[in-house]
Amino acid sequence: AIQLTQSPSSLSASVGDRVTITCRASQGISSALAWYQQKPGKAPKLLIYDASSLESGVPSRFSGSGSGTDFTLTISSLQPEDFATYYCQQFNSYVTFGQGTKLEIK
């Protein structure tokens, strides 16, 4: 099974900061990667699909990049509503999620 490792597991940042979260796959997955945001008590929300495509309605401060085994999610200027947990997901071979990155207010 393909494993996804996110780093860091947690992150403290301030409003206005630029933040990058990394997701590494245990084997190549082409661009079959998505990023989700989850807030406490809520369902996950799709942000990025196919590694770098922005889901409709998602603010342009979110961006994704990478292919093969190494991927990043970048938030260009953190807003108060962005503090949440972020998950990467691969769908190249069945489905796997990363362990999550909790983004907290500094």
Place this chain on the structure above:
Amino acid sequence: QVQLVESGGGVVQPGGSLRLSCAASGFTFSSYGMHWVRQAPGKGLEWVAFIRYDGSNKYYADSVKGRFTISRDNSKNTLYLQMNSLRAEDTAVYYCAKDSIVGANGVHAFDIWGQGTMVTVSS
């Protein structure tokens, strides 16, 4: 609007069974693959199962293979998850989610999620 609503969760004893339902509305249910994803309390997301738009292909996580069965009734716009031989480690919020690509054979990103239903396995 596009919506998924899960139901059927509850408390069940170890070894017991439960059937979850997911009612879809606002889109052509019969054209999209569907998934179940779970999240144990305080833990991350775990994919559970997938069913193709026409029900012809089904995939399962190793952790539930042989115990859980995914199915769908396209005439009722409803997805199901039959859970048998439940264990304490199956305790989680269960979400249904819609695959993002119409008429696809495989799996893609999940663009719509339900609100989840809680399953607790405890004696």
